[in-house]
Amino acid sequence: MDRAQIEAYFDDPKRQEQLVQAISRLVRIRSVREDAQPGMPFGPGPAAALAEALALCGELGLSAQNHENYVGTADLNEKETRLHILGHLDVVGEGTGWTVTEPYTPKLVDGMLYGRGADDDKGPVVCALMAMQAVRELGVELNYNVRMILGTDEESGSGDIAYYYAREPYAPYTFSPDAEFPVINIEKGSYKPAFTKTWAPETATPRVTALQGGFRINVLPPEAECVVTGLSAAAARPYCDRSAAETGAVYELSEAGDDLRILCHGKGAHASLPEEGNNAITALLHLLCALPLAKVGSTAALHALNALFPHGDCAGRALGIAQSDAVSGALTLAFSLLEVNKHGLSGRFDSRFPLCATEENCKLAAEAAFAKFGFTVEGGMDAPHHTDADSPFVQTLLRCYEAYTGRTGECLAIGGGTYVHDIPGGVAFGCGMPGFNGNMHGADEHTCIQDLLTACKIFTQVIIDVCA
Known part of the structure; x- marks a missing residue:
């Protein structure tokens, strides 16, 4: 197939109109996971989005099938896949702060289509379907089939894909347009253990009697708060000012009887990119270890945590697990959950480790560090995902990307996990262009229509090169 024919097909103004309308149909559906209902394993929203997407597939001339509302599939022909x-068609909740439009009211402004799911992942889904339509309408004879798998649970655990692949075989080649270009071929492994420590009943003051920090394992905590019994705000304020200068965090103090409540404000970030935030848990520990607290078990435990997770250490150096390699980069660590009560504490951290990590230099090293302070640790390592950058499939993807963008293709390693993490030979491929930020999962999520049309061209060429 001549590249000029693919370019001309998608440069037709009616393709942009088709793309915007198709994405908008899906964006209007609030496909957030909810409690299961009969025949709807992830609730009515994802099921409704799947029904609409399968209707779209039929309109595009594709053979569509619903797999018990876990996933849908669309096939280009009846040959071997x-x-x-x-x-995926599911989305995260709408959140707050939208300014351009309402979350489920798609709006095109200056070439950007706004709405929840426009960027993640309803826009890319439509790109892939339109690429399949283009191959059919351009009359390309394929020797093999391409199958689009429409998931409905990517944001909440990927139970949809587990269901599908428990019943259907993997394809020789798989890519997911649920990330960015050029090609993501390495996804780091994860080590997210839980740790605990208890102590005998305490009466001495001042001491920490409660602490709560973080709300989700894969989010660097933007806030953490604690109660210190037996300390006044006036006494604590100089220490707070000093810690604020040292950590960049903000500390709010309020008194209630003999209790001092300290609220620490940091800056949230994804746990795979902890350096982009300011960890409120470690900033609060930094302060607490400076306060004149009683020498009791709870105080010793907090000092131990501060030693293991000093503020600003996003590499696991103090824990003894820092490492990196040239292919997949450095280990990252985010202390993301901590709860302290009068009897003990429990917490978790989220580390993303490179290909060079082993049980000995990661899991066992961390457990040894905790053991020195009398902590109990539980949790194993989840393996990284790696598809060889020199494989014919990856090289085909890079070649197609370069042809239609004029940019140099390269393979990327990330700390996050994508839809293909557990799929042999799978890679993430598009749809975001380098440097573009569609604010996915945030307010005013949007996608660039011209970039998506370029992605349509790339995907069309990939289907032809792989299946013809």
Whole structure:
């Protein structure tokens, strides 16, 4: 197939109109996971989005099938399947702060289509479907089939894909347009253990009697708060000012009887990119270890945590697990959950480790560090995902990307996990262009229509090169 024919097909103004309308149909559906209902394993929203997407597939001339509302599939022909394209129709909650439009009211402004799911992942899903339509309408004869898999639970655990692949075989090649270009071929492994420590009943003051920090394992905590019994705000204020200068965090103090409540404000970030935030838990520990607290078990435990997770250490150096390699980069660590009560504490951290990590230099090293302070640790390592950058499939993807963008293709390693993490040979491929930020999961999520049309061209060429 001549590249000029693919370019001309998608440069037709009616393709942009088709793309915007198709994405908008899906964006209007609030496909957030809810409690299961009969025949709807992830609730009515994802099921409704799947029904609409399968209707769209039929309109595009594709053979569509609903797999018990876990996933849908769309096939280009009845031949042996060689390529899976894996996208998802579920979205995260709408949140607050939208200014351009309401979350489920798609709006096109200056070439950007706004709405929840426009960027993650309903826009990319439509790109892949339109690429399949283009191959059919351009009359390309394929020797193999391409199957689009329409997932409905990517944001909440990927139970949809586990269900599907428990019943259907993997394809020789798989990519997911649920990330960014060029190609993500390495996803780091994860080590997210839980740790605990208890102590005998305490009466001495001042001491910490409660602490709560973090709300989700994969989010660097933006806030943490504690109660210190037996200390006044006036006495604590100089220490807070000093810690604020040292950590960049903000500390709010309020008194209630003999209790001092300290609220620490940091800056949230994804746990795979902890350096982009300011950890409120470690900033609060930094302060507490400076306060004149009683020498009791709870105080010793907090000092131990501060030693293991000093503020600003996003590499696991103090824990003894810092490491990196040239292919997949450095280990990252985010202390993301901590709860303290009068009897003990429990917490978790989220580390993303490179290919060079082993049980000995990661898990066992961390457990040894905790053991020195009398902590109990539980949790194993989840393996990284790696597809060889020199594989013919990856090289085909890079070649197609370069042809239609004029940019140099390269393979990327990330700390996050994508839809293909557990799929042999799978990679993430598009749809975001380098440097573009669609504010996915945030307010005013949007996608660039011209970039999506370029992605349509790329995907069309990939289908042809892999399946013809």
